[in-house]
Amino acid sequence: MASSDSAADRVDVAVVGAGLAGLTIALRLAEAGLTVRVVERYPRPGGLARVLEIGGEPIEAFYHHLFTTDSSYIALAAELGLEREIEWLPSRMGIWTDGRLWDFGTPQSLLRFRPLRWPDKLRFAVSTLLLQRRADPAPFENVTAAAWIRRHQGERVWQRVWGPLLYQKFADEAEHVAMVWLWGKLRLRGASRSRSGLGERLGYMRGSFARLVEALERRLDTLGVPLQLAEAATRVEREGDGFRVRTRTRAYAADRVVAATPVGDYLEVAGHLLEPPEAAALGALRATGALCTVLELEHSLTPYYWLNIADPAMPFGGLIEHTNYIPRERYGGRRVLYISNYLFPEHPLFRAPKREVLAAYLPALRRVNPAFDESWILASHHFRAESAQPVVTTGYRQRIPAQRAGVPGLYLCTMAQIFPEDRGQNYAIAYGERTARTVLEDCGIR
Ligand SMILES: Cc1cc2nc3c(=O)[nH]c(=O)nc-3n(C[C@H](O)[C@H](O)[C@H](O)COP(=O)(O)OP(=O)(O)OC[C@H]3O[C@@H](n4cnc5c(N)ncnc54)[C@H](O)[C@@H]3O)c2cc1C
Known part of the structure; x- marks a missing residue:
């Protein structure tokens, strides 16, 4: 009572x-x-x-991590005497597709990205730059990202770049997500880059x-x-x-x-x-849930901080190797890898015990880095959040x-x-x- x-x-x-x-x-x-x-x-x-x-x-x-445009966070940190504790560090981004790793997110990496042909690359680059400059969200609110990207950047760009990204965040709702969500992401990312004037720098609080x-x-x-x-x-x-x-x-x-x-x-x-x-x-x-497995590793899996997995055959959507961004010495020398998976809570993997989830993931980690061995895992942790990403x-x-x-x-x-x-x-x-x-x-x- x-x-x-x-x-x-x-x-x-x-x-x-x-x-x-x-x-x-x-x-x-x-x-x-x-x-x-x-x-x-x-x-x-x-x-x-x-x-x-x-x-x-x-x-x-x-x-x-933070973007330089996260002004409310930065203002509150300043008010609480923590602004100087935010470190702005470079990060490296990659994409896994066609059975291999590719650098992604810089003009040079786009030139070398073979899954897109030259005309696709040009449309992708020009249209993304123009999108980042559009200040008004209204034109993007009543059209899906799938329809907009197919029309303005082409089917191949949707299939190879944006489609997998949206499937990784929104699972079977990906085709229904409004373009305004993607526009918001790209616009902030563009602003964050130009504001830092240093290419992509992301913010992390010393001590978490x-x-x-x-x-x-x-x-x-x-x-x-x-x-x-x-x-x-x-x-x-x-x-x-x-x-x-x-x-x-x-x-x-x-x-x-x-x-x-x-x-x-x-x-x-x-x-x-x-x-x-x-x-x-x-x-x-609706909102997708987040399933996040944290591995403490003896060795590094990839050279990237942020790796998007653009391959529907893989059982997760992203690999975030925190210690490719923050020095591993802070964590007793261990490498920290997050395995990211957004799923609706009805998905069987969502409530599966850690050992089953790991069993599904390990062969895929070996595909990303053939040298990977289970013995690299010094410890693992598993977290889930039922409501992690609203479906817009x-x-x-x-x-x-x-x-x-x-x-x-x-x-x-x-x-x-x-x-x-x-x-x-x-x-x-x-x-x-x-x-x-x-x-x-x-x-x-x-
Ligand atoms: C995988 C993942 C990656 C992310 N990456 C980033 C990132 O890189 N950068 C970034 O800035 N943000 C990131 N976020 C988002 C960020 O963490 C959230 O947007 C933010 O923390 C949300 O804060 P909130 O207070 O709105 O909600 P929440 O953090 O969800 O807080 C809600 C609280 O309510 C409590 N609660 C719920 N029901 C009850 C109840 N009945 N009684 C009492 N308490 C209750 C919960 O326990 C919880 O503590 C990420 C989120 C996820 C899931």
Whole structure:
């Protein structure tokens, strides 16, 4: 039976979820003088940016880096005294196709990329450059990436470059993804490159991105915001003009509730409060899940940080060798390889135990590097996230979930609202700030 806190424990706002969005919301509301409480399902905050340790050093469970355009992240890092801890380092990108590795992502590498013929290369290069210069997303919102690329860059470019990339992120929804998603990615990438003036440089926090999460935790502590960890909200109920947030063992009273969670979790705990059309519209949104296997290796698998796998016969979509970007000495000399696979949670591999997933992956790793041997694996870790990448289809703007729910005092801040940009730590913070402003406005605080 859930026991209730005393009346004095009632807070102005309960935030469900201690990912970057939830922590940012809690910070801004507490700074404005509201009483706030955060409940989080996991024993640690950080959500998708959570970490494990390798060689005594924290490292993300899911690979992470920043682009120079991630201004909200950089601003918050500066506010928390961490801006100088972000290192901007060169990275090397490759693609696996036609049974071999190719450099990718630079003009020189395109010249040498034989899977495309010369006319394809020219169309690809010119059209991608033009795309990066287009500032208005509107022309790309109601056309699929598949249709747009086939028309402007040709079937071969779709088959060899973009199609595999979209299949790796969106599985069987790839053909339905709107061009605006790809436009957003390319535009940011282009801007990130030109802003650094140094070619492709990606940002990483010395000591991992957990440092920003920890700094937020400390700041919340000084503001008197309790973080209830390992305590999933099980149900949000209406109580008078306010709410009661139930967990398995307790209940908290709050005048307002902000869910800073994936849409599915929000519907589970608060869906019963919504009008059926609102709940149905949210329920129709889809997201792929992420399956991420982290290998600690004795030797390097490839020379690349980021390797896209453009081959449907391979059982994963990307190989991210973190220690080709960040020095391996930080991880006790071990090489760290992420095997990335975006799948819908219904896929049989999604819930398979680690040993089965590894058994499916090892022969493919040997294809990428024939010298690879299982004995290279010093340790392995396996992570899954049910909701990792919202599927942005045509006409998505009309389906973006509202911040204010139909029920007064209930709010949602979630990855599925991020548009036309793609999800990322930067936007979790930016949209968290935005949600906090909405709550403050409703409280009459400016
Ligand atoms: C494979 C992968 C690679 C990525 N790479 C990058 C990258 O390179 N760069 C980058 O910037 N971003 C990257 N991201 C994205 C980035 O991690 C996310 O966009 C960001 O962390 C999302 O923050 P959030 O707070 O919106 O959501 P989340 O991190 O999902 O946080 C939601 C929180 O809510 C909690 N929760 C859910 N339900 C309940 C409940 N009922 N009760 C209590 N708590 C609940 C969850 O446990 C979680 O902690 C990557 C993500 C993945 C999956």
